[in-house]
Amino acid sequence: MKSVQNQVTMVEKAVKNQNICEIEWDDLSVLEWNTRFYCIRRSNLLQSLDYAHTMARINHQKARRGVIKINGAEAGLVQVLEAGLFKNAVHGVLLDRGPLWFDGYGSIDDFELFLSVFSKEFPKRLGRRIRFIPEMENNDETKDVLHKYGYKCGSNHGYQTVLVDISRNLDVLRKNLNPKWRNKLNKSEKHGLDVVWGDKGAYFPWLIQKYTEDKALRKYDGPAPKSIAALAYQFSRGQNMLIGAALLEGEPIAAILIFNHGASATYQIGYTSEVGRKKCAHHLLLWTAMAQLKERNINDFDLGGVNDESAKGVKTFKEGLGGQLYETLGLYH
16 A cells, blocks of 8 residues: 555656646737847847748748746747648748747757647648757757657758857957957058948948849858848837948948847848958947947847858958857758
């Protein structure tokens, strides 16, 4: 009898200690979502509300926002884009660079709990295409969990970016610059360039035209100009867009576009003319950008994707700002 009672007690303890995960979809207002999103350290552009609204509009998709709960407590956020035909007989689900976690969450166990629920919500079947770019560190343990739930790797390498913690004061940030990078910044500051910052897009037409021409000429990877224009429209409405231009005798020689999302920001595109390169205008723009972002209570600056294959020089340049190289898993399906 005592043995039976012990077994019952062990079962009760196992049930009590079992973690329960659920995703509550579309229960929050925009304000409630943004308030929670701001609490996430190192949020990313692709999980922001402005990004989802833009992509849903131009690609005829539906955006869904979910709150991840573990044992009843809010643990994180996730946002997906969906498109369906014939009552979702043909169905696409996109989860790009998510989920995002609140402080105290985001372990491999939490990710597996999320994945178990997400896989039940969107089971693999004929007619359904799932694109999943997990916002998790690129390691074997995480890969094993994805394989356990039937996800296959769709890329040869992970996604890399450079993140700069700009919550520290500017003196510290300057000391953390790569010495060669800092020397070029010093050089640029002596050239008498005027730097103009704004969130209304005064230099956006110049930047998007130069970016479009340069992208076509040099044939590098990068966002489509049409998508950039649509994102700029959406982000500017909430004053979440920032454009900086370096001027020489009143004429722009370089410019960069930044989008803010929560307490983070992402460098989106930039262009520097030949004169701008000689005067290291891009160094000056990125340095002054950090001061501008700090004034807007931004803590983390995402410098955008980098790689060692087609753009090694860009990676070296971005790492010169003293940030951390951050690598996630890449594409799964």
